[in-house]
Amino acid sequence: MTKIKSVVFSRFRNYDHYQFITEFRTRINKATPATLNIENKMPGFNTAYAELDTVYKKNDSSDFTPLINGADVKRDRYWVLFLCVCALQLWAPTRQKLRLPKS
Numbered sequence: 609m610t611k612i613k614s615v616v617f618s619r620f621r622n623y624d625h626y627q628f629i630t631e632f633r634t635r636i637n638k639a640t641p642a643t644l645n646i647e648n649k650m651p652g653f654n655t656a657y658a659e660l661d662t663v664y665k666k667n668d669s670s671d672f673t674p675l676i677n678g679a680d681v682k683r684d685r686y687w688v689l690f691l692c693v694c695a696l697q698l699w700a701p702t703r704q705k706l707r708l709p710k711s
Contacts, residue, residue, distance in 0.1 A: 626664050633657055 620628065641650045
């Protein structure tokens with residue numbers, strides 16, 4: 609069985625939290641609540657999960673969801689590109705250091 613040693617929920621974004629809880633629920637159901645001795649906690653957990661799942665299914669059905677997801681991907685790519693350019697500027701040797709003739 610896999611143990612979760614520590615989780616910092618404050619670092620999760622909304623969808624990250626949803627993914628974590630979904631995976632957690634899957635693992636609980638795989639191991640069975642009776643085995644984990646949490647049968648009495650499951651009805652409340654399942655109710656809360658159903659509400660969370662409804663919210664995310666409704667969120668995914670928005671007309672703007674594909675546009676937002678596309679913008680997220682573009683933002684991430686531009687951010688990586690920006691970091692690469694900054695790293696290149698910091699680490700790449702300059703013309704003076706290489707002693708190259710000006711062309």
